[in-house]
Amino acid sequence: xxxxxxxxxxxxxxxxxxxxxxxxxxxxxxxxxxxxxxxxxxxxxxxxxxxxxxxxxxxxxxxxxxxxxxxxxxxxxxxxxxxxxxxxxxxxxxxxxxxxxxxxxxxxxxxxxxxxxxxxxxxxxxxxxxxxxxxxxxxxxxxxxxxxxxxxxxxxxxxxxxxxxxxxxxxxxxxxxxxxxxxxxxxxxxxxxxxxxxxxxxxxxxxxxxxxxxxxxxxxxxxxxxxxxxxxxxxxxxxxxxxxxxxxxxxxxxxxxxxxxxxxxxxxxxx
Amino acid sequence: xxxxxxxxxxxxxxxxxxxxxxxxxxxxxxxxxxxxxxxxxxxxxxxxxxxxxxxxxxxxxxxxxxxxxxxxxxxxxxxxxxxxxxxxxxxxxxxxxxxxxxxxxxxxxxxxxxxxxxxxxxxxxxxxxxxxxxxxxxxxxxxxxxxxxxxxxxxxxxxxxxxxxxxxxxxxxxxxxxxxxxxxxxxxxxxxxxxxxxxxxxxxxxxxxxxxxxxxxxxxxxxxxxxxxxxxxxxxxxxxxxxxxxxxxxxxxxxxxxxx
Numbered sequence: 001x002x003x004x005x006x007x008x009x010x011x012x013x014x015x016x017x018x019x020x021x022x023x024x025x026x027x028x029x030x031x032x033x034x035x036x037x038x039x040x041x042x043x044x045x046x047x048x049x050x051x052x053x054x055x056x057x058x059x060x061x062x063x064x065x066x067x068x069x070x071x072x073x074x075x076x077x078x079x080x081x082x083x084x085x086x087x088x089x090x091x092x093x094x095x096x097x098x099x100x101x102x103x104x105x106x107x108x109x110x111x112x113x114x115x116x117x118x119x120x121x122x123x124x125x126x127x128x129x130x131x132x133x134x135x136x137x138x139x140x141x142x143x144x145x146x147x148x149x150x151x152x153x154x155x156x157x158x159x160x161x162x163x164x165x166x167x168x169x170x171x172x173x174x175x176x177x178x179x180x181x182x183x184x185x186x187x188x189x190x191x192x193x194x195x196x197x198x199x200x201x202x203x204x205x206x207x208x209x210x211x212x213x214x215x216x217x218x219x220x221x222x223x224x225x226x227x228x229x230x231x232x233x234x235x236x237x238x239x240x241x242x243x244x245x246x247x248x249x250x251x252x253x254x255x256x257x258x259x260x261x262x263x264x265x266x267x268x269x270x271x
Numbered sequence: 272x273x274x275x276x277x278x279x280x281x282x283x284x285x286x287x288x289x290x291x292x293x294x295x296x297x298x299x300x301x302x303x304x305x306x307x308x309x310x311x312x313x314x315x316x317x318x319x320x321x322x323x324x325x326x327x328x329x330x331x332x333x334x335x336x337x338x339x340x341x342x343x344x345x346x347x348x349x350x351x352x353x354x355x356x357x358x359x360x361x362x363x364x365x366x367x368x369x370x371x372x373x374x375x376x377x378x379x380x381x382x383x384x385x386x387x388x389x390x391x392x393x394x395x396x397x398x399x400x401x402x403x404x405x406x407x408x409x410x411x412x413x414x415x416x417x418x419x420x421x422x423x424x425x426x427x428x429x430x431x432x433x434x435x436x437x438x439x440x441x442x443x444x445x446x447x448x449x450x451x452x453x454x455x456x457x458x459x460x461x462x463x464x465x466x467x468x469x470x471x472x473x474x475x476x477x478x479x480x481x482x483x484x485x486x487x488x489x490x491x492x493x494x495x496x497x498x499x500x501x502x503x504x505x506x507x508x509x510x511x512x513x514x515x516x517x518x519x520x521x522x523x524x525x526x527x528x529x530x531x
Contacts, residue, residue, distance in 0.1 A: 003344070005276055005285070015274045017342060038516050040315050042341050045445030045514075049342075071315070072274050072287050213430040247428045249514060251445040252437055 001053050008096040013074035014089060016065030017041065019056040029105040029129050029271055030097050031055055033064035036111035040071030043111065044249035047256060051109065054260050058267065063097055090121040105129045116185035122205055123196045130271065131207040132263055135248055137187055138211065138219035139228040147220045194232060201234035208266040210241045210259060214248025239266055278361045285342035286335035286362065288369060289326040299374035299397060300366050301325050303334040304359055304383030308446040309513050311340055314380055317517040324527055331370035335362045351451035356390045363394040378526065381405055381507065385459055391470060400526055401474045403505050406484045408456035414508050419443040421510045444513055471495040473529050475522055477505030501525045
């Protein structure tokens, strides 16, 4: 794998690394990876490096970078909110890749907070033609609630423990959440999300959403996404994968490889 | 802050330099040597913050990734400790060249501290700050194995217990260590103090237990060596911290005081 390091952006504050295929095909979308939470561009346990290495060997140009103020990219003190900065960073990154390699379509791939950013930029910028989420948004369904709470209700001892933990967790969450809004995401209202997804569907954007057992607190069976949005047209453009035994960051190398293989298959079939 | 590649063109190292942000330059530059594996990821942000603070104090600072680690070239399971010592040598040469400073203070964290110590003679460091150094390589590996074992059956991580067969060979906490690295670790421990080139050494420890071990392993050292216990995050032996970003305000403050 050949890698090229870049400093770019209007304020030259962004640092990114392009993993290059043997030949860059201008007609193939480039894949963009960025920060998950506060982890720098290598990703949790180097997951972004593994992804970049594998997908570039499939012929995709993969670009992983640090958002402003994270990892090795400098923060721009221009008074804009974190969300606006993220969108600007992603737009600048696409424009930069376009200027260097003449590739003008992109697939955003994000883990956790990265998935949130991936969705937002896809809604804003028509250059985005695909989205890969690793543990992105999940909306509860009746089956989700049953799977989650039934075992607790059928055991009085577990019920007491669950209520206690819920109270402690809620307290901790309230204490910790102040000032960290940049690194957690808020689930969009369902109606808003449906509206956005329908717009992406009309634009031809394709998505692969991968969920792991690490987010079982909000996603706990494979068809939960489909059940949440039954009857909506945009489901045709979304593929779902669910790995209940895997953790949120794919810390086990074998799990990571299986996930990457799934992404590779989706890419081969769609792009 | 500027990222660049340096070293051998066929095995480039990724480095980030921080130029002094004040009008005056110190008469020495600072090289930061991170840890490896999951500890490297945990510490990246803290070392960046340290570099920014030192640049604000007038120091030219270089932080870098070893071959097989982070953004440098190479595969983690295909490197050994000698490679990483060579990397430190190359980084110190690079820092001398780009900063124009001959004197170098090295700040090493965990394995990075131990590797800096082992490289000190060759690299001619002028002073050393060792942050939570790995006192015994053998102990480091056995802690890694113990944490990994805990991980596989921890419900915060997995819905069901995972088998050790899922992580064959020397795979621990997300990284496959080469046989060479494991073998090399068996041989390193802190009496390597003997190898220093008489450069002053400041060791900073965030664990009272490790501090005790450090004192035990360190040879009856000279007045050039000082140890300090600083209450701060480290928790290198606790599973719940393996993926949490290190925040070490007190240690950073302590190091800045040393270099004031």
